[in-house]
Amino acid sequence: xxxxxxxxxxxxxxxxxxxxxxxxxxxxxxxxxxxxxxxxxxxxxxxxxxxxxxxxxxxxxxxxxxxxxxxxxxxxxxxxxxxxxxxxxxxxxxxxxxxxxxxxxxxxxxxxxxxxxxxxxxxxxxxxxxxxxxxxxxxxxxxxxxxxxxxxxxxxxxxxxxxxxxxxxxxxxxxxxxxxxxxxxxxxxxxxxxxxxxxxxxxxxxxxxxxxxxxxxxxxxxxxxxxxxxxxxxxxxxxxxxxxxxxxxxxxxxxxxxxxxxxxxxxxxxxxxxxxxxxxxxxxxxxxxxxxxxxxxxxxxxxxxxxxxxxxxxxxxxxxxxxx
Amino acid sequence: xxxxxxxxxxxxxxxxxxxxxxxxxxxxxxxxxxxxxxxxxxxxxxxxxxxxxxxxxxxxxxxxxxxxxxxxxxxxxxxxxxxxxxxxxxxxxxxxxxxxxxxxxxxxxxxxxxxxxxxxxxxxxxxxxxxxxxxxxxxxxxxxxxxxxxxxxxxxxxxxxxxxxxxxxxxxxxxxxxxxxxxxxxxxxxxxxxxxxxxxxxxxxxxxxxxxxxxxxxxxxxxxxxxxxxxxxxxxxxxxxxxxxxxxxxxxxxxxxxxxxxxxxxxxxxxxxxxxxxxxxxxxxxxxxxxxxxxxxxxxxxxxxxxxxxxxxxxxxxxxxxxx
Numbered sequence: 001x002x003x004x005x006x007x008x009x010x011x012x013x014x015x016x017x018x019x020x021x022x023x024x025x026x027x028x029x030x031x032x033x034x035x036x037x038x039x040x041x042x043x044x045x046x047x048x049x050x051x052x053x054x055x056x057x058x059x060x061x062x063x064x065x066x067x068x069x070x071x072x073x074x075x076x077x078x079x080x081x082x083x084x085x086x087x088x089x090x091x092x093x094x095x096x097x098x099x100x101x102x103x104x105x106x107x108x109x110x111x112x113x114x115x116x117x118x119x120x121x122x123x124x125x126x127x128x129x130x131x132x133x134x135x136x137x138x139x140x141x142x143x144x145x146x147x148x149x150x151x152x153x154x155x156x157x158x159x160x161x162x163x164x165x166x167x168x169x170x171x172x173x174x175x176x177x178x179x180x181x182x183x184x185x186x187x188x189x190x191x192x193x194x195x196x197x198x199x200x201x202x203x204x205x206x207x208x209x210x211x212x213x214x215x216x217x218x219x220x221x222x223x224x225x226x227x228x229x230x231x232x233x234x235x236x237x238x239x240x241x242x243x244x245x246x247x248x249x250x251x252x253x254x255x256x257x258x259x260x261x262x263x264x265x266x267x268x269x270x271x272x273x274x275x276x277x278x279x280x281x282x283x284x285x286x287x288x289x290x291x292x293x294x295x296x297x298x299x300x301x302x303x304x305x306x307x308x309x310x311x312x313x314x315x316x317x318x319x320x321x322x323x324x
Numbered sequence: 325x326x327x328x329x330x331x332x333x334x335x336x337x338x339x340x341x342x343x344x345x346x347x348x349x350x351x352x353x354x355x356x357x358x359x360x361x362x363x364x365x366x367x368x369x370x371x372x373x374x375x376x377x378x379x380x381x382x383x384x385x386x387x388x389x390x391x392x393x394x395x396x397x398x399x400x401x402x403x404x405x406x407x408x409x410x411x412x413x414x415x416x417x418x419x420x421x422x423x424x425x426x427x428x429x430x431x432x433x434x435x436x437x438x439x440x441x442x443x444x445x446x447x448x449x450x451x452x453x454x455x456x457x458x459x460x461x462x463x464x465x466x467x468x469x470x471x472x473x474x475x476x477x478x479x480x481x482x483x484x485x486x487x488x489x490x491x492x493x494x495x496x497x498x499x500x501x502x503x504x505x506x507x508x509x510x511x512x513x514x515x516x517x518x519x520x521x522x523x524x525x526x527x528x529x530x531x532x533x534x535x536x537x538x539x540x541x542x543x544x545x546x547x548x549x550x551x552x553x554x555x556x557x558x559x560x561x562x563x564x565x566x567x568x569x570x571x572x573x574x575x576x577x578x579x580x581x582x583x584x585x586x587x588x589x590x591x592x593x594x595x596x597x598x599x600x601x602x603x604x605x606x607x608x609x610x611x612x613x614x615x616x617x618x619x620x621x622x623x624x625x626x627x628x629x630x631x632x633x634x635x636x637x638x639x640x641x642x643x644x645x646x647x648x
Contacts, residue, residue, distance in 0.1 A: 026436070
């Protein structure tokens with residue numbers, strides 16, 4: 001993994017991924033006690049940064065391999081990112097989803113042209129199912145984060161942050177990134193190492209699922225005790241990746257951990273002050289900027305809102321419980 | 325009013341107003357039966373396009389006049405746009421607001437540094453109050469729409485639409501604009517006349533407050549029977565402006581009229597598919613694109629989401645009543 005792969009991914013994404021805006025509000029600055037800049041990846045195609053990695057990986061395949069199609073395991077944002085990237089390349093995407101995944105996510109992934117294969121979490125092994133489908137049809141597996149071209153795609157977010165920070169004159173800032181398996185965080189960290197080395201990348205996670213923060217503290221990969229039961233579903237993974245963790249360990253400052261309620265509160269503030277929709281997992285970095293200010297060193301803070309794929313009911317709960 | 329004034333306003337706004345993104349979703353395209361592009365002015369500073377006109381007007385004043393401060397009448401988006409523009413120029417803004425305006429809007433306007441003067445709708449004449457304050461303190465009145473530099477500022481939205489349409493290869497499209505007094509619509513129409521003359525501007529309004537549609541049909545200024553009682557409060561005005569109407573009449577196609585429920589439905593779809601927050605009045609153009617497709621001629625449609633300043637309760641109602 002290096003900056004050249006990220007630059008190459010940026011070339012491939014040009015005209016396909018959206019260049020998302022950097023938003024801000026004096027009201028958020030007042031809460032955080034410093035300037036807050038928000039990289040709104042919820043405005044990316046399919047509602048999350050995952051389209052970048054999906055496009056990067058699909059477009060990096062050789063044409064004859066690519067033409068056979070791709071396969072991914074996901075019940076959420078990665079599914080939609082890969083589905084749209086595949087459709088725009090005119091190839092098949094098979095997405096293996098648990099049969100109890102939210103109906104809307106299944107419907108959306110189908111509507112984006114993917115062939116959805118449902119499996120029974122209790123009775124079937126998705127890896128066996130995936131391997132059979134790949135073998136029979138020659139599909140290429142697109143992993144959600146531990147895959148160099150996916151990391152390179154997510155890293156294009158970091159190139160844009162570096163450009164915007166330079167234009168805004170931001171030199172001393174913590175860059176807080178919503179972190180699951182570490183694809184986005186490691187990609188941004190590599191991009192900023194090369195293009196804005198004075199900025200410090202900090203992963204943000206929800207309480208109870210802080211495998212990355214604990215892994216950074218101990219210096220080795222630590223697991224989460226559980227991987228379900230969080231509203232922040234989009235960024236819950238068992239542990240950091242074998243490819244992503246060494247990058248995180250080398251380049252990132254200590255992890256920041258927020259409560260689920262703080263993530264919901266940040267969603268409500270993003271609604272009221274930025275006019276964007278954040279999903280719970282996509283709001284943990286903003287929550288850290290607003291509610292963990294004592295743990296932040298920078299004069300300014302840059303945060304990702306990494307996705308906005310949230311059900312209306314949960315969003316309405318956030319607005320109701322935490323009126324801005 | 326001419327394109328040179330809009331270009332000059334764009335120069336003054338550079339580095340101050342946000343260049344808002346043009347968003348899209350295949351799900352919206354499917355509903356509309358054509359490509360739908362959304363100019364997301366809800367992401368503008370203060371949550372609506374009004375910051376453009378406020379900044380344009382304040383920055384166009386001569387320094388000695390400007391230093392005495394500005395005054396505006398508004399209970400909503402214009403208030404916040406003028407307040408922030410004044411604060412960033414380091415001058416006083418006096419905003420005259422009805423004492424029964426929503427507490428949050430009063431608080432926000434104050435928090436943006438404005439001096440808020442409340443008046444009693446029943447017992448006081450706001451024009452007399454405003455004239456007294458202006459006279460005593462030398463404040464310059466910034467009108468909400470019928471003012472050349474305000475129209476020029478709103479017209480910068482049209483310059484960006486023209487640039488983005490060219491980049492996207494859009495040649496045959498209706499450009500639907502949420503329309504109150506006509507400042508944004510006339511500004512965009514003037515910009516597109518000069519820079520993208522193949523695009524047709526269409527005003528959009530809520531049922532019962534379709535003064536512009538009726539005025540365009542009759543060829544003379546028509547009034548609304550009432551000017552309150554709509555969720556689309558941000559775009560309810562008694563009648564088109566004396567400056568704006570001749571521009572609208574010369575340059576715009578027939579008006580489009582949607583119901584309040586259709587506006588709420590469009591808000592829910594903007595939430596689910598674009599991840600942005602639209603207020604009811606800011607969603608009427610998107611509603612027209614989605615639900616009045618038989619009245620639209622273009623191969624594609626470009627719509628403004630003109631603002632996102634909506635209470636959480638109303639937003640939650642829209643999500644609940646019209647799940648996407």
